[in-house]
Amino acid sequence: MILEITQKYLRKEMNRIGVHPDSIQIFEKKQNIIPLKLFGVPFPAANIIKQEMLALGGDAAVHKNVIDGKVERTDILLFGTKKHYEGLMEKLSKMPFFGLLEIKKDLEEFFNKKRTELLISPWGRKVYLNNTLVMGIINVTPDSFYPESRRKSVEEVVAAAEKMIEEGADILDIGGLSTRPGSEPVDEEEEQKRVIPAIKAVRESFPRAFLSVDTYRAGIAQKALENGADMINDISGFSFDERILEVVAEAKAPYVLMHIKGTPKDMQQNPFYEDVINEITGYFYEKIQTAVDKGVDPEKIILDPGIGFGKRYEDNLEILSRIRELKSLKKPILIGHSRKSFIGKTLGDISPEDRLEGTLAITAMCSLCGVDIIRVHDVKENKRVLKMLEAVKCQMYSSPLEAM
Known part of the structure; x- marks a missing residue:
């Protein structure tokens, strides 16, 4: 028997299975795709981001002419879990060119900023x-x-x-x-x-x-x-x-x-x-x-x-x-x-x-x-x-x- 589990019930299901408590947070970072949109990214940076996301196991959708540089800028749709984005931010932190550090900063703020309660x-x-x-x-x-x-x-x-x-x-x-x-x-x-x-x-x-x-x-x-x-x-x-x-x-x-x-x-x-x-x-x-x-x-x-x-x-x-x-x-x-x-x-x-x-x-x-x-x-x-x-x-x- 196979059953697709509702996202919000994953923690409950992990508890039922008997997963080690220290592992639950690790699994939760991998549990759902978070589609994010970046705006007006220079084409060299877009190419780098796409390749890095692919290497991490995620993906990125860019303008069809980014690969040959026929567009100067493109919006990007990123497809990854929290785990993928953590890996991407780590990669971008070592790339002080094409505005990639700014993109890393924006991603960091998105994931770290807490909502008003x-x-x-x-x-x-x-x-x-x-x-x-x-x-x-x-x-x-x-x-x-x-x-x-x-x-x-x-x-x-x-x-x-x-x-x-x-x-x-x-x-x-x-x-x-x-x-x-x-x-x-x-x-x-x-x-x-x-x-x-x-x-x-x-x-x-x-x-x-x-x-x-x-x-x-x-x-x-x-x-x-x-x-x-x-x-x-x-x-x-x-x-x-x-x-x-x-x-x-x-x-x-x-x-x-x-x-x-x-x-x-x-x-x-x-x-x-x-x-x-x-x-x-x-x-x-x-x-x-x-x-x-x-x-x-x-x-x-x-x-x-x-x-x-x-x-x-x-x-x-x-x-x-x-x-x-x-x-x-x-x-x-x-x-x-x-x-x-x-x-x-x-x-x-x-x-x-x-x-x-x-x-x-x-x-x-x-x-x-x-x-x-x-x-x-x-x-x-x-x-x-x-x-x-x-x-x-x-x-x-x-x-x-x-x-x-």
Whole structure:
């Protein structure tokens, strides 16, 4: 009898077989292929890398004309296990030419850099990123795309917060400015009138709640943090007001950096990408560096690829199907998919009111792909999906004795 073993069960199976404990880590380095993409490598370096990977037992895919030098640069797809990459890094460390030492450094950083496991607010409140967290949406707006999410008064905001906390929300996200496609922004004074009283009231009622504020304005962010907010959720990736970085840096607050193309008013007017994942990744690399240069703590940056923000239907689906690639950046990932139009289109052009099941399907996928935070309207239903999946995932990682 032959049985193909699920990757996540390999450690459990090695324990069942009775493998020596000291050998398990060695085998785990050999257990799965990790495809990595390198960009714009000079052709001599590409040839060397391919030959070294082949010699180590791995492989590398390069442009067909690299071998005869008819292209100056090529992207490379590497195919190897952790063991192969360790061997490659050792080889490259002895090659101070063609930029190979830089490639070795990049590989080393990729494998050695640890992901953020804890977010701490300026007020000392904490959230742990050891499983997928639920961020509940509270819109203090009259025009958000999903009418059920709109709260017209401070009393309604507090009631919504109480309900979400009881249902298991890990973070509450309060916003006073609709960013639905085609929307016109209200002025800063109006946004402040909506948001700041709501933050004060929720903070007073729920001192331990972890509060995020959905704004791209530095002035609103500063007042929100001063009045008890824990985190800033900026849909513009500081493209609309770069001063927000100074506010976040000074407060030492967690900061959600989102990808957007255009503005909410025009972002869905024929957006186009040659390669949506590469463009988003490049955007994040540049934005993270700018934020860090401005004093933002790199351990407090959360990345949001911006589902529905300057994306076509197919772009949204591709982003979701390739979420694991964004985790290469070693930052917490937030996905805001709740009841959005791509779900409605997939399920037959249905309204936001009918998109719960589609939302839950994406939530399940996000959990299995290791997404850190999901931003949703329906806390109870999404939390239950995650609780069930966490039970299954815990079974994968439990020891043979615990599983019996």
